[in-house]
Amino acid sequence: MRYFTIFWLELLQATRDVRAGLVIAVASLFFVVAFTQGNERVGVTASAVAVSTAKNRQAWLAQPPQNPHGAAHFPVLLAKPTAPLASLVAGADGILPGHLVTDAHRLLPAKGTSAADAPFAQAIGTLDTAFVIGVILSLLAVLAGSDLVAGEKERGTLRLTFANPVRRNRWLLAKIAGRTTGFLVAVTLAASLALMIAGGVVLGPSGLYEGMASSAPNDVMGRLGGFLFLSAIYLAVWITIGAACSVFSARVASATLAAVVLWIALVVIAPRAVATIAELGDPIPATSPARMAIRVEEVRLRRQQEAMVETLKASGGLKGAGAITTTEGPAAVRDIIDAAAARAQAKADAPIANWRERQLTKLDAFGCISPTSLYFRIAAGFAGTDGQRHHEFLNQASAWRSAFLERLNRLEDRGIAEFSDYPSVAPFQFKETASQRIWIQQSASVATMLCMWLIILLLCFFRFKHYDLR
Amino acid sequence: MLHYCINNLNAVKRMVAGLIELEMDTMIEAVGLTKRYGDHLALDRLDLTVQPGEVYALFGGNGAGKSTTINLFLGFVPPSAGEARVVGIDVAANPVEAKRHVAYVAENVMLYGHATARENLQYFVELSGRRLSKTDAYGALEALGLPTEAFERQVRFLSKGMRQKCGLAIAFAKGASALFLDEPFSGLDPLAATELQQAIAALKANGKAILMSTHDLFRARVLADKVGIMRCGRLVAKLEGESLRVANLEQLYVETMAGKSVPA
């Protein structure tokens, strides 16, 4: 029972300390900013999509004569539905576009980027809730934990404690548990305070929660719960790291400095270093040669098609008046061409896709060095803003585009000029990855974070066994 | 150590004379010195004088006003009324000028731990505007009784007594005429305390005016020319000369603290 007393006293102390007040103040300020900005960020995409679709329809209707070939040159906006927790964790969505503008007729990859619009903003990154917890609160957490043992020693209470039948490891565990709980209580208070201040932003109509619920009605609570659980473990990891620094030194000042240095190394440096190392000896393959190869292939196929058309004309097997352009030839001919073009496209895309696979694998592997990069990866997974989802989106968008082009070609064959339902004929719908798979992946990653915590705890215990209690 | 000091006195005198002019009317003087913090009266019309070559021992419990007195003399706070004068200069009016002639030794002599005794000495003397050569530094440390092997040892490895001597050496080498010592004997073992007593006696013989706050009645009796007992910001008992010699200090102190009236 006495260990519970130790835990309880530590909790009380942690919450009464003036530093708790500072944590609450700083955290709530940042939370308010993060919530507000998150809301803004998510809102923009939806309106842009609506505006664009309306304009496209107008443009189609305005073009005389209306013809499917022209439609194939019109840009079509395919929107990636907002990720469930995108307002909390910007993740890859902060960098990648939420929509693609694709030209059905072209074999070039879909484009659509916000990078060029505000390049420096891109380079600096977003202040989202994940950043507040992952970077800012982790610093406060490690500082909170850094005077756990050394502080007791300096004050002389360590001697007082161990002049009692108290076991070292259990005492340390109780202390760490108490301080962690105290810190989490402070953070929760801060989040509640932020919710009160930015209440309308979060809970009101068209607020954060609305957005979350509408984009993933089934599992939004699960995702949110997972994200919160992950954040709690992550902060516990940092407090334990601070405690570890404390156990390794006799003075608070040196423990604090060590904690700060570790934080810089793991939060500021390591993720960037990992990204740099992952590219070592394996730079991005240039895509332009591949794309040029596609174009060359296109020309060859076109000439092949023209030859076929000439032959058909000569043999009288071609009906239809007017000049025949390369895209308006007989269906059979075009099908062959299209298939060959698709093959060329796949061959061109392969190096980039492979490089991306390799990079992702390396990032996954090295990412475990730093709890912060691990945290961001898992958080993005819960939020639906990870790179995988975007990858899925690109694949599905390409498939949709091919189907659309095929349909247009068939309409041209039949000589149909009316296409009154453009482009809602085959509206694009993004099919999310099966949630089961996500949960399995995420659980494994969270387990990794828990293991990390356990390792650091064990390190603390091991070192504390030989700690000088005098 | 006393012999040592006396034997070296002439050498020391020459050194000191080379640094400053000995002014025979240097002194420490408080005239109606009062300090109020809001409603609280920390010091109530204090009057005292310390002539060159005199030691004034100031007694009193915690919160009696001893630290306030020293704060006022060092110019760390302005007085609410009255004047604190050093060498005739009003500290509040002309602090920088007044501080040319003061030196201060703290109760817990914390110097720069990673620097040696000699380095600390040279540094703090340089702040008073004088440059001290290595030989002179060694001379000052030696004069105060610091063992030779401690000269180049880092201060964090020195015992409290040795650090105290280092602090005194700084005060001494600055050539200041007015010395303020804050509880110099606290925490010293009897041998170190004796050595310190001898060092203070030597400084006194050198013509310094010394104001010393202390709890050590016995050492003070030996060293002090004047004794003052403070209580609640007022100087409630003053002894000097013959009355000091015959007084039962301990009894007097206890009675004063208990609130019984005493002859002023």
Place this chain on the structure above:
Amino acid sequence: MTDFYTSASSQAHLNLAITIASRVLKTTLTGWRGRLITIFWIVLVALATWSGATACKAEWQAYDAGEAAVIVAFSDWRAAYGSDPWRPVDLAAEHPIVRHLPPAPGRALAAGVSDAVGTWAAPANYHQRELEGRKGELTPLGILFGTLDLAGLVGVAGALLTIALGFDGISAEKERGTLALHFANPLGRGTFLLGKLLGVFAVVCCTLWLPLLLGVTVLGATGNIAASWDGLTRAVLFMLIGLAYLMFWTTASIAVSAMARSSAASVVALASLWLVVALAAPKVIAAEAASRHPVTASALLEEKIPALRAQSLVNYRKKVTAYKNGHHGATPKGVDAARLRLAYYDEFFARIDHVTAIDKTIRVAREHSLQTLAALSPTLVYQLATAELAGTDGARHRAFIDAVDAYARELRRWPEQRLITGIDTRPTWNELPPFNPGNAYAKTDLNRAFRHIGILLVLCALAMLAAWLAFLRYDLRLQGA
């Protein structure tokens, strides 16, 4: 105020300050704190230097490889076209020609926007502008944290380490008891403060700035910074702005140390300041600048262009029909066709001019907002300034995009003009019009860098004022009974 200055001459005043400063320098450099920070920082600088050099090399290799591949593809394309009689000169306009941004002179020093935006462009058909060499879309999580370059290191970690060196400049003296020892001397408060400031700044210079200098020298020596007077000037300015930035943090640390009751309080206050100024403020300011000028108005440029093209095509077809009517139903060929197409392009470009202008205005306005608001955060000022010095800032990229757009138009019109002047053969690579990315931004880079240094110095002065005011009222009293 009578004890603010040492009453002696200003020379003595300065001498005392220097004495205090050298004590601070010796104490910190021989202590474990100074040593740990120095070693840690040297490791970081080495890492960032290596990273910058690698990024540089990778970019140059990619440029060379990309261009080589393009030239090969061009000749393939030429061969593939065979003997097509009426579109030989379309060759150049149809084939995407890769043109790249010249290597930024200081890319190794500051990545700036390099990784977020493209460094090559392939203007091709219609108004398309493909940007390549952009890592963001390919490994989003990899780029999430930015690159490890010297500018980022100093801006974020350098500031924190400066705080670690200076947070207890004044409070430690009080806690140690040596503060009273100092002021039992004819020493003015101002002199003491100046001495402390100089001392901590000297420590920061030795511990943090010198290794940075070494890193920059290594980069220059290994050819990763442009080997010219321009490159040298930029490197020198980079060091100067680093100095101004670190000076700001030194002054801020001393100011907070003079205001705080204890070293512990001081470190917490400074850590919070750092979190706000160095980590949060740049992001908030960037988001604010972007949201002030939403792109929705000219949203999706590539979407508008084809619609405008369609309208131009309508007019073109009308003219073709008119020609046929005037030429007994014959389709326009050769020079006639070229003239008609040229007219079509001119009309098309005229239509899209105003759209591109809106787009450009918004981007310029965003940059401008960012620059203006940046004064709120010294770290953002530093980041912008270093990107400008390195040549990796948004303005330079924008100038490149403008040049690419102009080149695309030229490329589109060029084959027709060739036909009109009677050259009917397929062009070789060398005959293609050259791409001139222009150099107008170069001068303004350096001007703006000076302006940013000015802002940082003003912020330093403000911090010094705060320190001065705080220390004037600092409680020098002895601690204890």
